[in-house]
Amino acid sequence: MTKWLLVVGVLIPFFSAQATQDPEVLYNRSCAACHAGQLPQAPQAGDRAAWEPRLAQGMEVLVVRVTQGFKAMPPRGLCMDCSAEDYQAIIHWMSQRPDT
Ligand code: HEC
Numbered sequence: 001m002t003k004w005l006l007v008v009g010v011l012i013p014f015f016s017a018q019a020t021q022d023p024e025v026l027y028n029r030s031c032a033a034c035h036a037g038q039l040p041q042a043p044q045a046g047d048r049a050a051w052e053p054r055l056a057q058g059m060e061v062l063v064v065r066v067t068q069g070f071k072a073m074p075p076r077g078l079c080m081d082c083s084a085e086d087y088q089a090i091i092h093w094m095s096q097r098p099d100t
Helices: 002-016 023-035 046-055 060-067 082-094
Strands: none
Touching: 023 082, 046 060, 046 082, 060 082
16 A cells, blocks of 8 residues: 555656647647637638738737637637646648648
8 A cells, every 4th residue: 555655656756747739739739629610710720811900909819718718719728737838739730731
């Protein structure tokens, strides 16, 4: 029992110190439900023209809006384990994605 507690205590810091998750994987898992063309209001991944005015608001504003929810977008954009850094990486990925 004590051994297990020790193992957990040693492993948890590793998990929380984990590097940012892959933005494409997170996008496909959570954001693609709306940001791949299903919801006309949601700027699509790769649609640079749609992303430009949004990006112009500043990355912090965008991260806060995903975290708290914005209009038709639910809080956290349905990604419950995304950090602020993850959102930043996904937003960057969505706005730059070249192949759409
Ligand atoms: C249930 C649908 C839905 C999901 C899931 C969703 N979004 Fe959105 N998102 C929207 C809609 C709709 C808008 C457009 C809101 C508007 O401007 O009317 C939007 C807008 C945004 C914006 C722009 C906000 C602004 O200030 O212009 C960002 C950034 C964003 N989403 C990121 C994400 C990320 C990252 C994820 C995944 C972690 C995600 N969204 C998941 C529906 C969704």
